[in-house]
Structure formats: C-alpha cells, structure tokens
Amino acid sequence: MATQRRRSRQKGMAIALYGIMLISVVGFVGMAVDIGTIYMIRARLSAAVDAAALAAGRSVNLTNSLSTAQTNAVTTATQFFNANFPTGYFNTLGTPSVTPALTQETDANGNPSGVLDFKVTANVGAPTYFMNIFNVHSINVAATGTASRRGIVMVIVLDQSSSMNTSPDPVSGLTACQAMVQAAANFVTLFSPYDYIGVLPFDLTAHTTNANNGYFPAQNQQSTLQTAINKITCGSNTNTITALYDAYQWIKQVGQPLAFNSIVLFTDGSPNGITANFPARASLDSRWGPSLDSPDGSQPAGPAPPAQSGTSTPPGIANSCNNNQGSTDANGVYSEAICVNMPTVCTNASANLFGAIAQWGDQNSYGGPTYGLAQPDDSTSVSIPGSCSYTGALAGTNMRQFIANIPDTDYYGNSLHGVTATGTSPNGTISGGMETRDYWLFQTNNECSPVSTVSPNCKNVGDVWSNHPTIGMVSNFFPSGTPYAGKFRPDQPNTIVAAAMNGTMAQAYTIRSDTTYHPIINVIYLTGNGTDSVDREFLPVVANAEWIIPLPYDSQYTTTGTPVQLYKNPAYQTSQETGTYLVTANRNDLTSLFAQLASETLRLSH
Numbered sequence: 346m347a348t349q350r351r352r353s354r355q356k357g358m359a360i361a362l363y364g365i366m367l368i369s370v371v372g373f374v375g376m377a378v379d380i381g382t383i384y385m386i387r388a389r390l391s392a393a394v395d396a397a398a399l400a401a402g403r404s405v406n407l408t409n410s411l412s413t414a415q416t417n418a419v420t421t422a423t424q425f426f427n428a429n430f431p432t433g434y435f436n437t438l439g440t441p442s443v444t445p446a447l448t449q450e451t452d453a454n455g456n457p458s459g460v461l462d463f464k465v466t467a468n469v470g471a472p473t474y475f476m477n478i479f480n481v482h483s484i485n486v487a488a489t490g491t492a493s494r495r496g497i498v499m500v501i502v503l504d505q506s507s508s509m510n511t512s513p514d515p516v517s518g519l520t521a522c523q524a525m526v527q528a529a530a531n532f533v534t535l536f537s538p539y540d541y542i543g544v545l546p547f548d549l550t551a552h553t554t555n556a557n558n559g560y561f562p563a564q565n566q567q568s569t570l571q572t573a574i575n576k577i578t579c580g581s582n583t584n585t586i587t588a589l590y591d592a593y594q595w596i597k598q599v600g601q602p603l604a605f606n607s608i609v610l611f612t613d614g615s616p617n618g619i620t621a622n623f624p625a626r627a628s629l630d631s632r633w634g635p636s637l638d639s640p641d642g643s644q645p646a647g648p649a650p651p652a653q654s655g656t657s658t659p660p661g662i663a664n665s666c667n668n669n670q671g672s673t674d675a676n677g678v679y680s681e682a683i684c685v686n687m688p689t690v691c692t693n694a695s696a697n698l699f700g701a702i703a704q705w706g707d708q709n710s711y712g713g714p715t716y717g718l719a720q721p722d723d724s725t726s727v728s729i730p731g732s733c734s735y736t737g738a739l740a741g742t743n744m745r746q747f748i749a750n751i752p753d754t755d756y757y758g759n760s761l762h763g764v765t766a767t768g769t770s771p772n773g774t775i776s777g778g779m780e781t782r783d784y785w786l787f788q789t790n791n792e793c794s795p796v797s798t799v800s801p802n803c804k805n806v807g808d809v810w811s812n813h814p815t816i817g818m819v820s821n822f823f824p825s826g827t828p829y830a831g832k833f834r835p836d837q838p839n840t841i842v843a844a845a846m847n848g849t850m851a852q853a854y855t856i857r858s859d860t861t862y863h864p865i866i867n868v869i870y871l872t873g874n875g876t877d878s879v880d881r882e883f884l885p886v887v888a889n890a891e892w893i894i895p896l897p898y899d900s901q902y903t904t905t906g907t908p909v910q911l912y913k914n915p916a917y918q919t920s921q922e923t924g925t926y927l928v929t930a931n932r933n934d935l936t937s938l939f940a941q942l943a944s945e946t947l948r949l950s951h
Contacts, residue, residue: 379473379484386435386471387486393430394443394490397422397465401445402492405461407601411449414461414603418447422465430467438470438483449603450493454919457863459605463492496604497540497946498562500592503529504612505546508875509579514932521874521932522579525611528935530574532609535943538565541599544573547588548581549618549703551722559723562599582703584618585610586848587721589866590757593856596864606864607946608856610887611935613870614877615787616845617704620721620756623835625691625698625733626749628828633712633745633836634684635668662711671711675788676876680711687746693732694749699756700727702744703845704838707876708787710817713838717744721756744835750823751833751844759851761833761844764886770915773809774882780850780916782843783821786810787878792898799897799930805878806898846883850916853887857921865922867946869938872897873930886916888924897930904931 404421405414422445432440443465450460470483509522519527533542543562546552552559558573560566592608663671663682671681701721706713718727733747755761763781774780786808793803810819821840823829834840856864868888872879879896893915894908895901901909925945927938 376476379476382435382474383471383484383486386437386469387488389434390430390441390467390469390486391488391490393426394465394467394488395492396429396490397426397443397445398463398490398492400425401447401463401465402461402494405447405463405494405603407496407603409603411447411603415447418463419445422463426465426467430469436472438472441467441469443467452923454923456920456922459495459497459603459863459865461494461603463494465490496601497536497542497607498596498599498601498604499536499540499607499609499946500543500545500562500595501529501532502588502592502608502610503544503546503574503577504548504583504585504610504614505577505579505581506548506583506613507580508583508613508877511874511932517933519932520579521613521871522577524932524935525871526574526577528939529611530571531936532939532943533567533570533574535940536567538567540564541601541604542567542570543592543595544570545588545592545595546577547584548579549584549701549716550581550720551584551588551591553591554723557723562595582618582705582716583612583614583616584620584701584703584721584845585612585616586618586755586757586759586845586852587620587701589849589852589856591722593852593859593864596862597859602861602863605946606862608864608866609869609939609942610866610884611869611871612884613872613874615708615842615880615883616849617708617838617842618701619703619751619761619841619845619848620701621752621754621761622697622699622756623702623748623752624750625693625696625730626747627689627691627694627696627732628749629686629689630823630828631683631685632687632834633680634666634670634682634687635743674707674709674711674713676707676709678706678709678713680706680709680713682712689746691730691733691747693730696730696732698727698729698733698747702748702751702835702841704841706838708842708878709838710786710788712836715745715836715838715841717748748835749832750829751835751840753833755848757852757855759848759855761848761851763847764850764854764916766915767917768913768915770882771912772882775915780882780886782846782883784810785821785839785843785846786813786816787839787842789813789816789878792896794898794930795900795902796897796904796930799873801873804873804898806896807878807880842877846880850883850886853889854916854918854921857889857918863922865924867925867942868927869935869942870926870928871930871932871935872928881911882915884928885914885926888926889918889921890914890926891917891923894926894928896928 401418401422426443445465448462450458466489468487471486511521541562596606665682666684669679700718702717705716763779766775766780790806790808868884870884892910
C-alpha cells in the first residue's frame, strides 16, 4: 500500500519534469534552426562579397586613372553582389547594405606600389523564428571580401658593352656576358604570361628592334624573350641614357598607369655615351689629338695639321696632331699629345651634329680616343650638316675635330651636370647643390677588396680632380681664354664619362618623377669588368636606393649578411619610387640576384 501511494505521487512529478524538458528541447531546437539559418545566410553573404571583390578586381582596366578605376570597381562589385545575394534571400529583412572600396597600396614614403586592393563589406538582417520567444526578431549578419591586383609592365635593360667580354670564369666557364645572358633568360620565366615583359639590350646604341634582340613589352612572350636574350653578344660602348629613355617610352606606350611599372637595369660599369645636338666646331683651338685619324689609321686623311711648336698646356705634353703620340697610360692608351690649332672642317658655328658619342680610351684623363658619331638607337639616324665639308667616315675617333663641345643638356632634355642633392657625401660629389661628376677624376685611388676571391682584387674608385693637380688638364672643362671656355671637352675620355654619368642620373630622375605611371628603377651592378673605375653612389642614385652600401672593394664589404649602410644616398628623393640596388663582383651571383628582384616584383595571385 505504501509503495502504491508513493508511485501515485511520482506520476505528477514525471509529467512536470517532462513539460520542463520539452520547453528546453523546443528552445534548443528552435535556436539550432535559427542559427542554422543565420549560418546559411552568412555563407551566401560571404560568397557574394568574395565574388564582388574578385569581379571588381578583374573589371579594373589598368589604363584608367585611380578615380575612374574606383567608379568601375564600385559599380561592378555592387552588380555582382546583387546578382549573388538578391534582396529577400532566405527571408532576409530589408535591402542588404553593400560597401565596395578600392585603395592603392603605397610604400613607406607614400608612393603607389602598383598593388590595388579591393574590399567589399556587406550587412543584412537575418530573420529569427523560434528566438522570437525571447524577443529577438532579427540578427545582423556581416561579411567582408578582399582581393588584390598587381599588373606588371617591365622592361629589362641589359648592358652588352665590350667590357662584358671577360675571360671565362674558372668555376662556371662563363664570361660575364654569358652569365648575364643565362641569368636574364631565366629571369623572364619567373613571371606570369599576363605580365607585360620586354627586353632592351644596349651598347652605344639602344637596340629597340627585334632584329637586334629588342622586344617591346607584351604578354605571353617569355619564350620569345628567352630566345632573343640567348642571342645577345657583347661589344661597343655604354649609352645608358638612351637605353633608359627608350625603356621609359615603352612603359608609357603600353599605357597601364595603375600597373607596377618597372625598369630593371643591368650594367657592369660607368656609362660613356651621350646623345645630343652637338655644336659644330668652326673655330681653331688647341685640344687633345689626333686630327682626322683613328687608332688603327683607318680614317681618310683630312686637312694637313699645322706645324707644331711651342709649349702646350699643360706643360710637358707633346705637341702633335698625329695618331698614337706621347706616353701610354696604365691601360696602354696613347694619350699625351696636344694638337695646337687643330684644323676645322665645319664652317658654320651655328650648325649642329646629331648622334651619340662615347669615350674610347678607358676613362683616360689625358687625350685617349673619343668616338662618334653613332646611332643612339635602332630607329634614330646620325645627322651631319652640309657645312661640315669633310666627306670621310665620321664613325671614328676624329669626332673631336668636328664637335666644338658637349652641351649642357642632352637630346632628351637631361642636364649633363647631375641632379639635385638632398644630403651630403663623404666623397666630395656634391657641388653647387648638385650630385655631380663635373669635377671627377675616374682613374685614381686604387682600393683592394677585403675578400680574396674578388677578381680583379683591386680597382680605382675615383676622386675629386682638384686633389690630383699633376694629372692632365685637372678639369673636365675648356679653360678660360679659349673659344669654348667653361664647356665640357669632347676630346677627353674622362669628361665624356663624367657627362654621361650626370645625364644618366638626370634621366633616371625624370623617369621616377612621372606621377602618372610611377616607374620604379631596379639596378644590378656587376663590378670588376674591363678597366673602368667603380663608383659607390652613381647606381644607387639611379635606383633611388635610400642607402649607399659598400662596393666589393670597400673594407666594409662582405659576401654574407645584410650589407652595411655606409651613409644616406645624397640624392635620395622621398617623393619618388625607391628601387632595389644590388651589387656583386661575382658573375656567378647574377642568377640569384635577378631571382631576388623577381621575388620583390612578382604579381600577387588571388
């Protein structure tokens, strides 16, 4: 009886517990249904914003301005979002809020990096069903989709001058020219077929035609570029100014201002070519010889030189207009002879000769051969006025008899006196607020590398000419009292190199000043080839690298670890793109250095 009474009382408790549990189960089931609905809505919302961001990235034409690109991106993103997440999807409440945005990434100085970021955010109200019991009628669901786009337009500018024809390396068996070819051919394979890649080899002439292995930037031509690069042979001089100018014109012709526009310059030494309208020499003066002759005597005979007598300037230099006179320098170049009152062959001092000239005498600081005129590039011809009556070949070292002086500005509008300085230099390269080689002597100050494997182990690094008052004219300019006083000498190899270096820095500055395409210049410098001196600042200035780092001949140089920052680039421009500057004396490093550049410029895939 007691058991029966106890069981009777327990029946009511079971019903009460079941009722309580049923309410909880229904609540949990309802919450699960609501959460499941929210997750389904959020998944669809995430897919919609991702699709919108990717579509916006694909829709942007890199030829547009940033404002136009933003308009197109917003329009396309909104269209794709609406197509993938229509109003009322899965009983969502109201119209979804979608916010597309396009931004352009910048470097540490605020300059555009060529990367465009697309971000789409969206919000929508998700309905609740069972959670209404707890007075929760809707849940806000948000999602964000992002994508980035980097289009690449790149011109690879390759120095194929004669100094690249070194002896084969004992390890690889490659000359410097062959090592460059191998590294550059591999470099072009590291980019997407969608990138615009071109190749521009140069010597005294910039080679812009396919017949001379120059290829305009285009998509999907890596195999063609490899074949062209593998055909490169090295010879002649180094007209870096024209090569950079033509590469820049190519970038503008491709016409993608929102892309990553880049020039990759490989060179093994100082530029020694200048393209200009040169004033004709119609006045007698005394200058370094020879008169109308070439080192091998192949040029036709011109007007007979006058009898030579008296004392030349500087004292102790032989007076002669004949070929191969005086002593030879350390490089075996005949240099020490002055042609007093060198005959003229042009009658109109107002006329100009157009073309490219170069030093032919290993940066000689006396009267080593100077060369011209030559085509600046494959599509531009030499022009000689009729008032220069001599009919012999101009492509030789008699150029010094035709040209009065090197003008202050080259054919492209570049100052041949350097670029504005923004800091100081311990090397004495700053003068009158300019980073310049106006007063520079190249073949002096021998330094030897602390690394025994660097070959050659010692090179000249140059110095201010005033520190060496017994060498040559002690100046790159004609002296006062002469018809061309204060003008650059075309009869002195050292001067042509100084003007070419100044003009190259100025051309690089002009390229980097373009606020439409924002070009960046990256540089690989292979030192040690030929007889040219090496330079710490020149190529960092061209690249607009922030810091000057050691040459392989400086005591701070090391082949391992991060290079020492010697001092701030004295011409560094914070308002311009900062390029990468890499230097080595080992030709076997070239493939890895090119690959390092590729890793910094490869397109981002999303």
